[in-house]
Amino acid sequence: MNAIAGKVKTPPAQVQATYGFFSAACFSMYYFVANAEFSAILTLAVMLQCLGFALLAVQTLAKGTAEGISARALGLDALALCCRLSSTTWLHGYLPVDASGDWVYQAVDFVSLAMVMWLMYHVLVEKRATYQESDDNCAILPMIIAGFVLAAILHADMNARPIFDTLWMAGLFISVVAVLPQLWLIARNKGKVEALTSHYIAAIALSRALSGVFMWHARFDITCEMYVDGVNHAIWAILSAHFIHMVLLADFAYYYLRAIARGGIVGSMAIGDECV
Numbered sequence: 001m002n003a004i005a006g007k008v009k010t011p012p013a014q015v016q017a018t019y020g021f022f023s024a025a026c027f028s029m030y031y032f033v034a035n036a037e038f039s040a041i042l043t044l045a046v047m048l049q050c051l052g053f054a055l056l057a058v059q060t061l062a063k064g065t066a067e068g069i070s071a072r073a074l075g076l077d078a079l080a081l082c083c084r085l086s087s088t089t090w091l092h093g094y095l096p097v098d099a100s101g102d103w104v105y106q107a108v109d110f111v112s113l114a115m116v117m118w119l120m121y122h123v124l125v126e127k128r129a130t131y132q133e134s135d136d137n138c139a140i141l142p143m144i145i146a147g148f149v150l151a152a153i154l155h156a157d158m159n160a161r162p163i164f165d166t167l168w169m170a171g172l173f174i175s176v177v178a179v180l181p182q183l184w185l186i187a188r189n190k191g192k193v194e195a196l197t198s199h200y201i202a203a204i205a206l207s208r209a210l211s212g213v214f215m216w217h218a219r220f221d222i223t224c225e226m227y228v229d230g231v232n233h234a235i236w237a238i239l240s241a242h243f244i245h246m247v248l249l250a251d252f253a254y255y256y257l258r259a260i261a262r263g264g265i266v267g268s269m270a271i272g273d274e275c276v
Contacts, residue, residue, distance in 0.1 A: 014058045015196070022051045029100055038217065039096035045210040046108045052203030053077075053115040059196035065130040066123040068194050070185045072140050074120045076178035079144065081113045083171030086164060093158030094168050096214075138184035147173035156224045156234035172238065176245045179204060183252065198256050205249045212242030 026047050034040030056069060088095055088106050095101035123131050151170035159165045179201060186193055193201075215222070215238050224234035 012062065014062055015055070018051070018054050018058055022047065022054070029104055033104055034096070034098040034100040037096075037098035039098045039214065040100050041210045042096045042214045043098075043100040043105045043108070045207045045214070046105060046112070048203050048207035048210065050108050050112040050115070052200040052207070053112050053119065055196045055203065056119055056200045057115055059194060059200075060119065060122050060127070062196075063194075064127070066127040067130045067132060068185065068189060068192075068197050069119070069123055069131070070136050070138070070181040071120055071123045071131065071133075072136055072138055072181035073178050073185075074116050074123065076140055076143070076174055076181065078113060078116045078120065080171045080175035080178055081109055081116065083167045083174065085109050085113070087159060087168040087171075091159040091161065091164055093156075093160070093165070132185065132188070135188035136181065136185050138181040140181060143177045143180070144174060147177070150237070154224075154233055154237040156222050156238070158222060169234075169237070172241050176208070176241045176248075179245070179248060183248070198252075198259065201249065201252060202256055205246070205253065208242055208245045212239065212246075215239055215242060 026044055029043060029047065030036060030040050034043065060066060060069070084094075085106065087093065088109065092101070095105060148166070148170045151166045151168075151173055155162070155165040155169040157165055159168070182197075182201065186197075215235070219232075219235045219239070222232070222235045222238065224232055227233060
């Protein structure tokens, strides 16, 4: 589990442009659209998720290969986004209360969904010869079923529409486990991770952290039809989902930060082995 210090490289122009664009977009949204209101961190969370997908797209274009990318993880992400958009495009129960919740939040999710579908096309069709199909075999159907069943039981009532409250909660649960097929594929690759794949996972983790902070702050505002008097099961389910995501990525975070410290943001990494 030792890491070898490598020469720090300059990020490619595409990577610099991607980070620069998203940094400017986040700054503009926070200060000029949301007027620096606290609820805007929920919009920042979906923008970070979008950044993660953009980095995967840059990797696919730059390397011309789908190696190391899990189509099953992308499929779960697409399903989670669709569930969330089924609520946020016309209902207001789970949106930021600032102006970014009027259209920016939804627009970013639509862009994320478009990028995920583009990535799935390239992984499964355009660059299928490089897709590690035999290794990308993490069972996702039980995750999907469990996500919908738990959402039906534990959903909040912020939309006052049980079906769409359930879909939003299912989107949250599925997005939490969407990283598992990617981690599974990394394990099948003996822990080797391309630099931008690691940044994608890190961006998703940071997105979930910001979302968790918002949900903690809004914990007294999220309501549900309680099964037990005084026990708001919905907010506990929401916060637990965010916590579980952080736990799933705890080991990855250690090696990711170690690789960044030793090889810069373009250094590849290996979980449980050497970082270069």
